[in-house]
Amino acid sequence: MNAITEPGLNSSAIASREQVLLALRAVLPPHCILSREEETRPYECDGLSLYRSVPMAVVLPESEAQVQAVLKTCKRLRVPVVARGAGTGLSGGAMPHAQGVLLGLAKFNRIKHVDKEAAIAVVEPGVRNLAVSEAVAPFGLYYAPDPSSQIACTIGGNVAENSGGVHCLKYGLTVHNVLKARVITIDGDVIELGSLAPDAPGLDLLSVFVGSEGMLGVVTEVTLRLTPKPALARVIMASFDDVEKASDAVGKIIGAGIIPAGLEMMDKQATQMVEPFVRAGYDTEAEAILLCESDGTIEEVAEEIERMEKVFQQAGAVRLQVSQSENERLLFWAGRKNAFPAAGRVSPDYYCMDGTIPRRRLGHVLKAIQQMEIKYSMRCANVFHAGDGNLHPLILFDSNIADEVRRAEDFGAEILELCVEVGGTITGEHGVGMEKINQMCVQFTRDELDSFMAVKRGFDPDCLLNPEKVIPTLVRCAEYGKMHVHGGALPFSDLPRF
Amino acid sequence: MNAITEPGLNSSAIASREQVLLALRAVLPPHCILSREEETRPYECDGLSLYRSVPMAVVLPESEAQVQAVLKTCKRLRVPVVARGAGTGLSGGAMPHAQGVLLGLAKFNRIKHVDKEAAIAVVEPGVRNLAVSEAVAPFGLYYAPDPSSQIACTIGGNVAENSGGVHCLKYGLTVHNVLKARVITIDGDVIELGSLAPDAPGLDLLSVFVGSEGMLGVVTEVTLRLTPKPALARVIMASFDDVEKASDAVGKIIGAGIIPAGLEMMDKQATQMVEPFVRAGYDTEAEAILLCESDGTIEEVAEEIERMEKVFQQAGAVRLQVSQSENERLLFWAGRKNAFPAAGRVSPDYYCMDGTIPRRRLGHVLKAIQQMEIKYSMRCANVFHAGDGNLHPLILFDSNIADEVRRAEDFGAEILELCVEVGGTITGEHGVGMEKINQMCVQFTRDELDSFMAVKRGFDPDCLLNPEKVIPTLVRCAEYGKMHVHGGALPFSDLPRF
Numbered sequence: 001m002n003a004i005t006e007p008g009l010n011s012s013a014i015a016s017r018e019q020v021l022l023a024l025r026a027v028l029p030p031h032c033i034l035s036r037e038e039e040t041r042p043y044e045c046d047g048l049s050l051y052r053s054v055p056m057a058v059v060l061p062e063s064e065a066q067v068q069a070v071l072k073t074c075k076r077l078r079v080p081v082v083a084r085g086a087g088t089g090l091s092g093g094a095m096p097h098a099q100g101v102l103l104g105l106a107k108f109n110r111i112k113h114v115d116k117e118a119a120i121a122v123v124e125p126g127v128r129n130l131a132v133s134e135a136v137a138p139f140g141l142y143y144a145p146d147p148s149s150q151i152a153c154t155i156g157g158n159v160a161e162n163s164g165g166v167h168c169l170k171y172g173l174t175v176h177n178v179l180k181a182r183v184i185t186i187d188g189d190v191i192e193l194g195s196l197a198p199d200a201p202g203l204d205l206l207s208v209f210v211g212s213e214g215m216l217g218v219v220t221e222v223t224l225r226l227t228p229k230p231a232l233a234r235v236i237m238a239s240f241d242d243v244e245k246a247s248d249a250v251g252k253i254i255g256a257g258i259i260p261a262g263l264e265m266m267d268k269q270a271t272q273m274v275e276p277f278v279r280a281g282y283d284t285e286a287e288a289i290l291l292c293e294s295d296g297t298i299e300e301v302a303e304e305i306e307r308m309e310k311v312f313q314q315a316g317a318v319r320l321q322v323s324q325s326e327n328e329r330l331l332f333w334a335g336r337k338n339a340f341p342a343a344g345r346v347s348p349d350y351y352c353m354d355g356t357i358p359r360r361r362l363g364h365v366l367k368a369i370q371q372m373e374i375k376y377s378m379r380c381a382n383v384f385h386a387g388d389g390n391l392h393p394l395i396l397f398d399s400n401i402a403d404e405v406r407r408a409e410d411f412g413a414e415i416l417e418l419c420v421e422v423g424g425t426i427t428g429e430h431g432v433g434m435e436k437i438n439q440m441c442v443q444f445t446r447d448e449l450d451s452f453m454a455v456k457r458g459f460d461p462d463c464l465l466n467p468e469k470v471i472p473t474l475v476r477c478a479e480y481g482k483m484h485v486h487g488g489a490l491p492f493s494d495l496p497r498f
Numbered sequence: 499m500n501a502i503t504e505p506g507l508n509s510s511a512i513a514s515r516e517q518v519l520l521a522l523r524a525v526l527p528p529h530c531i532l533s534r535e536e537e538t539r540p541y542e543c544d545g546l547s548l549y550r551s552v553p554m555a556v557v558l559p560e561s562e563a564q565v566q567a568v569l570k571t572c573k574r575l576r577v578p579v580v581a582r583g584a585g586t587g588l589s590g591g592a593m594p595h596a597q598g599v600l601l602g603l604a605k606f607n608r609i610k611h612v613d614k615e616a617a618i619a620v621v622e623p624g625v626r627n628l629a630v631s632e633a634v635a636p637f638g639l640y641y642a643p644d645p646s647s648q649i650a651c652t653i654g655g656n657v658a659e660n661s662g663g664v665h666c667l668k669y670g671l672t673v674h675n676v677l678k679a680r681v682i683t684i685d686g687d688v689i690e691l692g693s694l695a696p697d698a699p700g701l702d703l704l705s706v707f708v709g710s711e712g713m714l715g716v717v718t719e720v721t722l723r724l725t726p727k728p729a730l731a732r733v734i735m736a737s738f739d740d741v742e743k744a745s746d747a748v749g750k751i752i753g754a755g756i757i758p759a760g761l762e763m764m765d766k767q768a769t770q771m772v773e774p775f776v777r778a779g780y781d782t783e784a785e786a787i788l789l790c791e792s793d794g795t796i797e798e799v800a801e802e803i804e805r806m807e808k809v810f811q812q813a814g815a816v817r818l819q820v821s822q823s824e825n826e827r828l829l830f831w832a833g834r835k836n837a838f839p840a841a842g843r844v845s846p847d848y849y850c851m852d853g854t855i856p857r858r859r860l861g862h863v864l865k866a867i868q869q870m871e872i873k874y875s876m877r878c879a880n881v882f883h884a885g886d887g888n889l890h891p892l893i894l895f896d897s898n899i900a901d902e903v904r905r906a907e908d909f910g911a912e913i914l915e916l917c918v919e920v921g922g923t924i925t926g927e928h929g930v931g932m933e934k935i936n937q938m939c940v941q942f943t944r945d946e947l948d949s950f951m952a953v954k955r956g957f958d959p960d961c962l963l964n965p966e967k968v969i970p971t972l973v974r975c976a977e978y979g980k981m982h983v984h985g986g987a988l989p990f991s992d993l994p995r996f
Contacts, residue, residue, distance in 0.1 A: 207705030
């Protein structure tokens with residue numbers, strides 16, 4: 001018998017795998033339950049493949065009533081539940097619990113309703129991000145948040161992780177583009193969060209639900225805000241012979257009161273890695289390139305592109321190239337969006353970091369990372385949501401060489417240390433999941449973590465929903481030996497090994 | 499002895515007024531405590547003067563340590579605490595508890611730090627909204643949310659109520675312009691919510707805190723996002739001979755992909771009420787006017803104003819007037835922002851409603867309100883955040899005539915009923931406070947209200963912070979006899995009498 005103990009504080013309840021499967025079979029048809037090892041193995045990890053765990057069972061419900069029944073069953077038996085969208089997440093948020101049920105939402109894949117006039121779409125959580133924009137394109141609308149994984153990732157996962165994308169500088173993160181969510185609690189209750197009105201009465205539980213990484217409930221329906229497709233969009237590719245100059249240019253664009261539709265930076269390592277793969281037309285001689293998009297009416301874009309070009313020239317750009325067609329614009333972005341697959345192509349392994357720093361420190365941090373490349377004898381390609389100060393350094397290594405794993409880990413830890421040192425955070429848009437749970441002890445005080453836990457327990461007192469992720473326990477932080485002192489020095493040399 | 503019973507579920511603890519004052523005197527200097535009736539009376543209500551209650555004591559702490567001490571004291575003695583900014587709120591959120599302490603934050607009035615480059619300001623909660631924009635004006639920046647009360651209302655109150663304003667269509671509500679908040683919990687703990695990074699790790703407790711109407715904690719420091727002052731802003735005043743045409747024009751503007759910096763509607767009752775008071779230059783012959791602002795660079799504004807004018811012409815505007823100077827633009831807005839004082843000038847009493855409806859139903863609702871004016875023999879001036887679908891009908895009455903109070907109440911109830919009927923909500927931006935607590939039973943299911951309460955209790959298990967407001971108890975809803983059935987008909991004839 002596989003006995004499970006409850007994740008969380010007490011361990012009084014125990015249910016066997018057989019009991020759980022029996023109970024699930026009472027509420028789901030057989031084809032909605034996967035329990036043989038060869039069926040459950042494919043769900044062992046999400047995009048963070050360093051961590052794997054095969055769940056006790058995978059359920060793929062087809063109706064909201066079935067989701068309710070599954071959650072009620074898990075609550076009754078005190079079994080952990082981990083919800084999963086497309087499994088493209090990068091922080092292990094959808095990694096199964098070995099003594100738990102994985103709740104896949106792949107069958108919730110309908111776009112239920114589009115209201116052109118109100119510019120909203122009501123979709124199920126298993127709908128792919130890009131499928132929304134494709135479906136509403138005939139109405140001149142699109143769904144603005146565009147994570148690089150948008151071909152595959154689903155709206156439910158986007159809601160769980162509060163996904164961003166290259167356009168979130170101007171159009172916001174998922175939380176800014178979701179109006180309502182229909183949520184099933186661990187008790188099986190249906191609650192509707194949010195409103196079509198600008199400020200819903202009562203507490204704004206929608207905002208706390210978005211980005212809660214599966215800890216508060218399971219979403220079964222999401223109302224998305226759609227954005228009118230601009231008449232025109234053009235991207236400037238600006239080349240710089242120095243990363244610090246490119247970084248300064250980012251600050252100067254924002255400082256000039258311009259909010260670009262996207263403002264991304266790639267260093268030479270990144271462009272040289274991507275270019276042979278995508279043929280995006282990048283300037284691979286430049287030390288860094290910026291991709292800066294303007295969208296709007298034809299007149300607005302013309303005027304804004306002119307202003308942007310002026311700022312880049314004053315910031316010392318050595319070459320400026322403006323996309324001359326929609327195809328070329330998409331090609332410029334395709335290179336950026338395929339940076340991760342490109343890394344997989346040139347290196348056996350890569351480790352994607354996700355830190356944030358104040359924009360004005362971009363140049364300083366990039367120079368420091370260049371020094372670290374020498375120190376660790378290891379390459380690091382840098383792609384940044386520069387406008388947001390969100391870094392994605394890609395450390396390239398080969399896990400077959402034992403020492404390289406360790407060196408990559410040290411390299412990553414030193415980058416994170418630097419992020420905090422310059423006033424940033426150790427995690428940006430990829431979520432905490434299980435990857436960064438230890439660093440939460442560093443980022444927050446115990447009182448702050450207790451506030452998170454109080455809200456978590458308000459929804460899920462037994463901590464059955466995606467347990468042992470995001471919010472570290474007191475014991476974990478004690479073992480990890482850290483608690484954040486605001487403004488204090490951080491002993492980062494003890495950062496966890498990944 | 500004035501005995502107090504704990505608000506909420508149990509009433510085991512009792513503390514006398516003398517005990518409370520004694521305990522407060524132990525942690526605050528004498529000049530920070532007001533306890534005589536003539537000192538506490540001025541705090542008996544906020545902007546919703548229909549409800550009044552004199553608190554046991556008013557405390558005006560001068561340091562964060564004092565706020566912590568007050569909250570710890572109240573927690574220990576199980577005494578309700580109501581925080582108060584400038585007291586301009588319209589839903590009774592800052593109305594004192596008769597057996598509680600009123601915690602005034604008037605002395606927290608420093609702008610602590612402005613970072614021009616990062617476009618942020620760190621301010622204390624007692625700083626007035628407009629004072630922020632005035633202080634950062636030399637840097638070409640301003641604080642975007644601009645409630646009509648911005649001369650008087652404070653940032654702390656804005657945070658509590660998630661205040662909007664005429665520019666929130668483009669620039670968002672308070673929640674979109676606050677990056678961080680330093681919060682004291684009822685336990686006296688200091689927690690920092692939010693982050694300067696685009697997506698903070700962990701749960702987004704900042705968003706749930708903003709708009710929580712004093713139920714979760716007391717803010718002592720707020721980091722605001724500042725917005726670059728546009729080079730130019732101009733307002734179109736568009737006149738219509740029919741409210742429905744004006745309403746349709748609102749939908750057409752948004753439908754054309756334009757997001758105006760502001761888009762407000764006033765009907766003839768409103769313009770005729772305001773014009774003699776403000777001399778804003780309004781077209782008082784029109785059945786409705788729209789004020790539609792464009793801001794940006796000189797070229798952007800020229801281009802956008804042209805597009806807006808075209809839309810208005812096609813929508814049947816009978817007259818278009820564009821502000822020819824910054825003074826004229828401010829004058830156009832001054833009329834709108836002084837609608838409430840103007841109502842106070844022409845009528846002994848007015849009752850300001852705050853409902854939201856889908857934008858496309860504006861015309862229908864306005865026509866219906868005109869019919870109600872006849873039915874109730876009572877005037878109603880309508881000022882709307884039209885772009886947001888947020889209505890502020892001002893029902894004009896004379897409370898000295900007994901029948902008029904009752905008629906105004908019925909009139910208001912019928913407007914709210916209509917808002918829900920057309921798919922809107924019974925409250926928009928003014929908060930629930932105590933004014934609309936009964937209607938929360940109508941707007942939400944019990945499971946949804948329980949979710950609010952679970953989060954509330956996560957922060958404040960004894961329900962000492964602003965008790966008996968916002969979230970109705972099960973008993974209250976049972977007595978009120980209503981619980982919302984989604985999509986069901988609402989028996990609004992039983993709406994509470996104000």
